[in-house]
Amino acid sequence: MTIRQMCDAFDVTPRTLRFYESKELLAPRREGQKRLYTKRDRARLKLIVRGKRFGFSLEEIRQLLDLYDMGDQQLTQLEHTYAIAQDRLQAMIAQRDELDEAIAELREQMRWGERMIASLRQSKDAAE
Numbered sequence: 001m002t003i004r005q006m007c008d009a010f011d012v013t014p015r016t017l018r019f020y021e022s023k024e025l026l027a028p029r030r031e032g033q034k035r036l037y038t039k040r041d042r043a044r045l046k047l048i049v050r051g052k053r054f055g056f057s058l059e060e061i062r063q064l065l066d067l068y069d070m071g072d073q074q075l076t077q078l079e080h081t082y083a084i085a086q087d088r089l090q091a092m093i094a095q096r097d098e099l100d101e102a103i104a105e106l107r108e109q110m111r112w113g114e115r116m117i118a119s120l121r122q123s124k125d126a127a128e
Helices: 003-010 014-022 039-053 058-070 075-127
Strands: 029-031 034-036
Touching (some): 039 058
């Protein structure tokens, strides 16, 4: 695939692809100035995009991608991915709980604000 095809397929920018290449996460073949992405690059980019969506750091993603070639049918890679995913899931659940709490507090403050606005309007109308 060309850089444009990769960008379109994965909804990323050329700059993002070049950044991942500079971080040695992708290694497209070169034909002159043209970058050609292989099936391996496409699979790696799919994992990078998914990992970023789940909040994995680029360093974590790099380490997991590097485990692919261990020669154990990806057992080590899968075990490490699973362990990191467990930690990330717990962090995401905690973030969601904090967000739910903040939403509830904001709703309560807005209800208080509605009551104050209504009371002040009522006082203003009574004074006129």
